[in-house]
Amino acid sequence: MIELKGISKNFGDTRAVKQVSFKVSEKETLVLLGTSGCGKTTTLKMINRLIEPDEGQVLINGENVIDQDPDMLRKGIGYVMQNIGLFPHYTIAENIALVPKLLKWDKEKIKSRTEELIQKLHLPESTLTMFPHELSGGQQQRVGLARALVTDPSVLLMDEPFGALDNVTRASIQKEFKALEELKRKTIVMVTHDVQEAFELADRICLMDKGEVVQIGTPKELLYKPVNDFARNFLASQRLALEFKVVVIQDIWAYLPKESLKDGDSHSADLSVWEAMELLRNNNHSDLRITCSNQENKTINFEQLTKGFNQFQNAQVHE
Numbered sequence: 010m011i012e013l014k015g016i017s018k019n020f021g022d023t024r025a026v027k028q029v030s031f032k033v034s035e036k037e038t039l040v041l042l043g044t045s046g047c048g049k050t051t052t053l054k055m056i057n058r059l060i061e062p063d064e065g066q067v068l069i070n071g072e073n074v075i076d077q078d079p080d081m082l083r084k085g086i087g088y089v090m091q092n093i094g095l096f097p098h099y100t101i102a103e104n105i106a107l108v109p110k111l112l113k114w115d116k117e118k119i120k121s122r123t124e125e126l127i128q129k130l131h132l133p134e135s136t137l138t139m140f141p142h143e144l145s146g147g148q149q150q151r152v153g154l155a156r157a158l159v160t161d162p163s164v165l166l167m168d169e170p171f172g173a174l175d176n177v178t179r180a181s182i183q184k185e186f187k188a189l190e191e192l193k194r195k196t197i198v199m200v201t202h203d204v205q206e207a208f209e210l211a212d213r214i215c216l217m218d219k220g221e222v223v224q225i226g227t228p229k230e231l232l233y234k235p236v237n238d239f240a241r242n243f244l245a246s247q248r249l250a251l252e253f254k255v256v257v258i259q260d261i262w263a264y265l266p267k268e269s270l271k272d273g274d275s276h277s278a279d280l281s282v283w284e285a286m287e288l289l290r291n292n293n294h295s296d297l298r299i300t301c302s303n304q305e306n307k308t309i310n311f312e313q314l315t316k317g318f319n320q321f322q323n324a325q326v327h328e
């Protein structure tokens with residue numbers, strides 16, 4: 010568990026971070042979201058002491074990081090840097106092996122763990138002997154992730170981990186990232202300025218502005234219960250797309266037609282409205298059968314889905 014208690018940082022006259030407090034539970038992903046310069050990276054770097062706070066405390070599993078040797082602390086925390094930050098004159102294998110070598114792992118252990126990771130991250134084995142400039146941006150990003158994961162740390166800090174990628178590569182790496190079993194066991198704090206990315210990957214989002222926390226909550230809470238105009242406006246331009254991703258069939262169940270008797274394969278009601286739309290589109294718009302948590306079944310088409318979603322939206326507005 011990570012806990013920040015009232016941390017602040019000034020750079021000269023710039024108040025980069027002001028009294029930021031939050032808790033990240035074990036195995037939770039908290040995304041720091043906000044415009045450029047709002048203090049996200051400074052906040053992240055105070056967790057592993059790359060920057061020391063002027064005031065406040067950072068606790069990891071109850072231990073104040075100030076009581077730990079900074080080098081040892083950083084070896085125990087995975088860190089994915091902005092702009093990847095691979096060493097250009099080291100091969101990919103050497104880049105991944107940096108921390109294990111410092112921790113004096115034996116060669117065989119480093120080799121087998123490296124091979125395991127590049128397989129999980131879908132990198133060809135031939136990349137291990139290459140240098141960073143010989144890899145594509147997406148491949149370099151995967152190496153950055155492998156380097157952060159190699160010692161299997163329980164805490165992972167990620168600063169714009171997909172920032173250097175084009176939109177298509179970014180979306181596919183995000184999907185893989187979400188599916189990676191190894192990451193589901195980790196407590197993650199991730200920085201991004203990309204609202205879609207935050208909604209895709211976060212359990213909770215910490216929205217920041219001018220060095221301060223504006224709101225912390227689940228993606229759904231940020232969308233449907235914004236605390237002020239800033240929070241509302243921050244999501245406004247992408248609102249509909251975000252709602253499609255955040256609202257699941259279970260949420261709109263009451264607004265879908267009554268139970269159907271049709272047999273066949275069924276999907277879980279944890280499906281987001283967006284995923285249901287994709288399935289309907291991919292199946293040439295034939296009906297989709299869905300089973301909700303109480304085992305009730307409904308068969309829906311595209312029109313019924315959008316109608317149910319619209320009714321749910323209206324109910325939120327009038328709540």
Ligand SMILES: Nc1ncnc2c1ncn2[C@@H]1O[C@H](COP(=O)(O)OP(=O)(O)OP(=O)(O)O)[C@@H](O)[C@H]1O
Nearest residue numbers: 020023025043044045046047048049050051052202
């Ligand atoms: N080493 C530094 N020296 C002086 N000012 C700094 C330093 N690091 C950050 N700042 C300033 O502190 C403020 C917060 O910067 P920070 O990098 O934390 O923001 P950010 O939200 O991560 O932005 P970005 O997304 O652009 O990286 C900015 O005004 C920045 O110019």
